[in-house]
Amino acid sequence: xxxGTHLWIAQRVTAMILATAVVVHLITIILAVRGGLSxxxxxxxxxxxxxxxxxxxxxxxxxxxxxAIGLRGxxxxxxxxxxxxxxxxxxxxxxxxxxxxxxAALGLYAA
Amino acid sequence: MIxxxxxxxxxxxLAALRRSGGWRPRxxxxxxxxxxxRLSGLALALFLPVHFWALSHAITGEAALEGFLRWxxxxxxxxxxxxxxxxxxxxxxxGLRVLALEFLGWRAPQKTLVAASAGVSLAAGLLFLLNxx
Numbered sequence: 001x002x003x004g005t006h007l008w009i010a011q012r013v014t015a016m017i018l019a020t021a022v023v024v025h026l027i028t029i030i031l032a033v034r035g036g037l038s039x040x041x042x043x044x045x046x047x048x049x050x051x052x053x054x055x056x057x058x059x060x061x062x063x064x065x066x067x068a069i070g071l072r073g074x075x076x077x078x079x080x081x082x083x084x085x086x087x088x089x090x091x092x093x094x095x096x097x098x099x100x101x102x103x104a105a106l107g108l109y110a111a
Numbered sequence: 112m113i114x115x116x117x118x119x120x121x122x123x124x125l126a127a128l129r130r131s132g133g134w135r136p137r138x139x140x141x142x143x144x145x146x147x148x149r150l151s152g153l154a155l156a157l158f159l160p161v162h163f164w165a166l167s168h169a170i171t172g173e174a175a176l177e178g179f180l181r182w183x184x185x186x187x188x189x190x191x192x193x194x195x196x197x198x199x200x201x202x203x204x205x206g207l208r209v210l211a212l213e214f215l216g217w218r219a220p221q222k223t224l225v226a227a228s229a230g231v232s233l234a235a236g237l238l239f240l241l242n243x244x
Contacts, residue, residue, distance in 0.1 A: 018203075018206070039174070071153070097159055100167040107171060
């Protein structure tokens with residue numbers, strides 16, 4: 001399989017994960033903002049919850065990779081940014097984004 | 112003008128183009144759907160690293176998170192949050208449309224899918240606005 005095929009599969013697999021995760025996230029946001037957001041309410045839901053930790057960690061990893069692959073395609077098409085160096089940069093950006101997201105999820109778990 | 116409306120990573124480019132709407136004039140609703148999906152994805156992908164970075168620094172305890180949430184309590188950031196919810200819902204709905212076209216072969220009711228995508232995203236934004244007040 002070519003690199004393009006791998007990326008296409010990765011983009012679609014992460015899209016399927018995100019389709020579920022974003023629905024859960026949007027419902028959670030809409031419910032959480034009722035009557036105003038509060039740290040106690042958010043942390044009360046997530047503190048010590050392995051289920052929310054796993055959910056947010058998978059969500060962050062899928063979102064980081066999905067976003068980086070999407071940006072790679074747009075940059076190649078609109079700016080002509082192609083090649084291994086750019087691919088490496090997009091991979092670093094995707095993993096770094098995911099790392100920040102997972103760190104935030106760990107913060108919610110351990111708060 | 113003709114514009115490509117399929118993903119460039121598709122292994123079989125022509126087949127994917129045909130499945131996902133193919134080559135369409137810019138006035139066609141599927142081109143508008145492609146454009147909304149592309150631009151909402153671009154905005155979200157640029158916002159995401161900043162969002163996760165800010166959250167990873169803000170969530171160090173209940174007091175720190177509460178301080179961060181109170182910092183976001185202003186009209187500019189509330190409007191931005193509403194826009195992001197609409198963008199997220201629009202990208203989700205557009206993405207579901209692409210997945211339905213590519214994996215389920217839903218070709219005939221494309222205009223209906225486009226309309227449903229727009230409806231879902233606006234409904235999510237409206238719900239957010241109504242609850243955030």
